[in-house]
Amino acid sequence: MSAITDLGVKAIRDGFRNGDFSAREVADAFNAAVAAARGLNAFVVETPELALAAAERADEARASGNLKPLSGVPLGIKDLFATKGVQTTASSRILEGFTPTYDSTVSGNLLAAGAGMLGKLNMDEFAMGSSNETSGFGPVISPWRRSDGGNAPLTPGGSSGGSAAAVAARIAPGVTGTDTGGSIRQPAAFVGITGIKPTYGRCSRYGMVAFASSLDQAGPMARDVRDCAIMLEAMAGFDPKDSTSLDLPVPQWEANLSADIRGKRIGIPREYRIEGVPEEIDRVWEQGIAWMRDAGAEIVEVSLPHTRYALPTYYIIAPAEASSNLARYDGVRYGRRKMPGQGGLTEMYEATRAAGFGAEVKRRIMIGTYVLSAGFYDAYFNQAQKVRALIARDFERVWEECDLLLTPTAPSAAFALGEKSNDPIAMYLNDVFAVPASLAGLPAMSVPAGLDKQGLPLGLQIIGRALDEQGVLDAGLAFEQRAGFTARAEAWW
Amino acid sequence: MVSSYRVQGATGEWEVVIGLEVHAQVTSRAKLFSGASTEFGAEPNAQVSLVDAAMPGMLPVPNRECIVQAVRTGMALQAQINTWSRFDRKNYFYADLPQGYQISQLYHPIVGEGLIEILLDDKDESSAKQVGIERIHLEQDAGKMLHDQHPSFSYVDLNRSGVALMEIVSKPDMRSPEEAGAYVRKLRSILRYVGSCDGNMEQGSMRADVNVSVRRPGEPLGTRTETKNVNSVRFIMAAIEYEASRQVDVLESGGKVVQETRLFDPDRVETRSLRSKEEAHDYRYFPDPDLLPIQLSDAFLDECRGSLPELPDAKRHRYETELGLSAYNASVLTAEVETARWFERLLTATGKAGPEIGRAASNWVISDLFGALNRLGKTITTSPVSPEQGAELLALVADGTLSGTLAKQVFEIMLETGEGPGTIVEERGLKQTSDTDAIEAVIAGVLEANAEKVAQYRSGKDKLFGFFVGQTMKAMQGKANPAVVNDLLKKALS
Amino acid sequence: MSVDTATVRHIARLARIAVSDGEVEALLPELNNILGWVEQLQEVDVAGVEPMTAVIPNRQRLRADEVSDGAIREQVLANAPVAEHGFFAVPKVIE
Ligand SMILES: [Mg+2]
C-alpha cells in the first residue's frame, strides 16, 4: 500500500470505512507531513490537535456505526474562513490575533460532516492577488520547480495559493478555496490539481471574510474531480444567514457523477484566443478539445463578444466592493490597532489601516474608493455594472448553442516569485480567462491538462450554466480520464 | 392656505422655506438586519449580534416586519409604494458605525411621493394645508458614543447599531415654524396610529434634520442649511426661527448663506456650524452586494393595507359627520391614537351611537376627563377612570339619576377611589330625586320663606325664577331633578 | 481621467489610510496606469442596459421579526483592542 498521504479524499474516506486504516493514522500522517513541509509556507496556523480530535471522533463513530460523509478525512481550510477558536486573518496583518467566536458556514459544514482541520492555509491578503505574494505572512512557495534546473521559487498562484500548494504537496488531501476572479481555478492550474468554483450562491458566504461580495464564492480544491464533488456536496447548501444563498437542495454530485458526455455540445469561445499567450497554452487547449471530441461531445465554435472587457470590469467592481467591505478593519472592535503619538480617532484609523494593510490591498481600496466617489460613480462603477450585465448576457446567449465551454484556465504556467509583482496589470492579466465566469456567477472548474516544456502543469477550464455543476463535473471527469495527469512535484521541502 | 409668516428684515420681508427629514425608529422586536433585540435601556453592548458588530464575514438578512412597517407607513401617507426597491451602502468612517457604512436606500427607496395634511388651526377645517412627502427609506441606526466617561477615551455602545429607522423626507413645503410643528405632530400621530413608530422623542425614537432657507417672497429657493438631529417639536420650531433670522442677517449684511450642516444647542437656543477641517463628505453610495432587491408581491401589499387602522383624518371626519362633533372636539379626540381608542371604548360601552351620545361623551371627555387628568398629572393611558366607568357615569346622567352637579361630585369620587359611579351613587345616596311629593314640600317651604320675592315674580319679575330654582336645589342638596323642579316651581308660582 | 497627487491624498483620506509623501509618489503612476487601463470600458455601448444588481436570479428572503441573537457581549468584546466597562474604547472624540 502506498503512503496514506498519497491518497485523496475519496480514497481516505473509503479506506477508513473499509478498515484499511484508522482516522488517527490518517491524521498523524498528514499532521507530520504538514509539519515537515513548512518550507512551503502553506499554512498560517497549524491545528494538529484539531485534526487529531476529529480523528478520534471518527474512529469512535466507525466503532458505533455513526459515520458521517467525511469522517476520517482531514482537510486544510483557507484562512479566509472564520474558524471558531482558531486565529483567522485572511493573511492580513490587520487581523493578526483575531480569534473568531464563530465558524463560517462552509468550514462549519465540513466539520459537521466529520472532517478534521489540519490548519489555516496561507493566501493572498484578503484574497487580493494571483501569486500569493500579497500575503501578510510571506508568500507560499509552489512545490513545483521548473525542469530547467534554475530552481527559482515559483508561485502556486493565488489567492488560494496555500490551498493549492497543500494539495499538490500531498500535505492535505483536500482543501477549501475561494474564488472571486479565479482564485480557485488559477492556482489549481498552476499546481496540477482540480478546483471548482460553484454557481454564485451555492456555498454560503457567512463567516467568509468578504473581498468582493457579488463575486466571492467558496469551492473545493483536491486531487481530482470526484474528490471535488465529494467536498462540494459537504460545503454547499442553503444558508438563511446569507441573503444571496440559493434556497435549493444540494444535488448528489458524487453519486450522479458520470463520464458519459456523449451528445453534449462543448463551446470553444473564439475571444479566448488572445495574443501573447504562449503557444503551449493553445496546444493543451487543442489537446483538450480532441479529448472532449473523443468522449463523444460535439465541439462548436462560439462567441462571447464582451470577453475583453471582463477584466477591466472586474477591476472596477471588485475594488469598489472591497473598499467598502474592508472599511470595518479600523482597530476598534478587533484586530490590530495602531495609535500614533498624536491625534484622535481619525489618526488612529489612518495609522491602523496604513500599518495593517499591504500594498496591493491599499492599491485596491484606493481604486475602489475613487471609482465610487462623487462624480466618478457613473463613469466607472455604473458603467462597469452595465458591462457586467452584457457579459452575463453573452453567456445566456451562448447557452443556446452549447452546454459547456472549454477554455484555458490561465494564460501561462506558474511564474517565478517576484517576476510580476512590480506590474499590477501584468498580474491582473493572470485571471483573464477566469474572470468572465465569475462576473456571471457561473460554475467553472480547472482540471489538469498536461505539462509545459519546463515541466510545469497547465490546466483547462470548463464553464457551465448556472446551477449545472453536474455538467461541469461530468465533463471534467471525462476530461480527466483522457488526460491521465499523474505528474507530481518532487519533494524538495 | 397661504402662510403669512414672514421674517422682518431691515430691508423688508423674507419668506422661510422649510423641509424636514424625520428619522423614525421602526417598531420591531429585532433589528433591521440581525436578530438582536431593539429594547430600550439595556446594558452597553448587551443587544449586539456579530452582524451588528461587523465581525468579519457577517452578513445582513432583512427583517420582514421592518419592510411591512415602512410600507404601511407609506400607505398611511397616501404614498407611492415601490414594489421594487434596493439597499445601498453609505460609506463613512466613525466609531459608532462598525461596518464603515450605513445600509440605507438612496437610489431606489421603498416609498415614493405622498402627502400629509396639517391643520394650522384645530378649530378650523379651512386651515388645512398639504405638505408633500418626497420619500421614505429604510436604514440602520448607528451606535452610541459616550465622550464623558474617561479622560482619554470615548466609549462605544452598539446596542442601537442596526436598529431600523424610517427616514421620512418632506418636500420643502413648509413656510413657518408653526407649520413645521404641526407637520411633526401630525406625522407622529399617524406613525402612532399605524403602529410603525412609538413616536417617543425623548428616547430618540423620532428626530428631525431641519432644512431651512430664506428668500424674498416669490423668488427662487435660497441656499439651505441642515440642522441635524433635533429631538422635540419645540426645538424644531426654535431652530427654524433662529436659523431663518440668522440667514436673513447674513444676507442683509451682504453675506452668503453657506450650505452646511449645523447643530442645535437647546441650552442657548441657537444653531451652530458643524463645519470642521474635515473635507466634505463623499458617501460613495452603491448598491449593497450582500442584499438582493426587495420585491413586494400583491399579497404582501394586501396584507399591509389590510392591517391599517382608521387614520386620524378619516376618524376626524367621521366624528364630525357621524357623531356630530365640532371640528375642535373631533380634532382633539383624534390627535392621539390612545385618546381616540379610549373615546371609542367609551362609546362602545354606552351601547349608543350617533350625535346624541357623541356630543355628550366628547364634551365630558374633553372638559371633565382631560381637566381632571391634567390636574392629576396623568395621561389617558394612566387614567384612573376606565372608559366603561365613564360610560356608566354618562348613562346615569342621561337617565336622570344624576344631575350635572351630582355627576361632577361622583366623578371626583371616582378619580379618588377608582370605584364605579353606580356603586358610589348607591353607597353615598347621591341619587337625584324626582319624587314630586318631596320636591313640592321643599318648594312650599322656599316660597313661604321668600313671600316678598314671590310677589315680585308674580307681578312680572320673571328673572327671579332662577333664584327659586337655586334655593330649591340648595335645599335638596343638589339631588333634585332640575327638570322636575322647574315643572313644579312653575306650577306653584302660577 | 487621471489623478494628481492631491487626488491621491484625498482618496487616501476618504479611505482612512495614512500615506507618506513617498507613498503618494509611488501610488500616483500605479493608480493612473490602472485607471487608464479600465478606461477602455467607456467604449462599450451600454445604451438601454440596466446595471447588474443580482448575479444569479434570486429573491430576497425576509427574516421573521424574532429576537434570536444579541446578548453575547463577551463574544462581541472578545477581540477588542481596548474594552472597558462593557464598552469599546477609542481615542477620545472632542465634539
Ligand atoms: Mg439628513
Ligand SMILES: [Zn+2]
Ligand atoms: Zn438617514
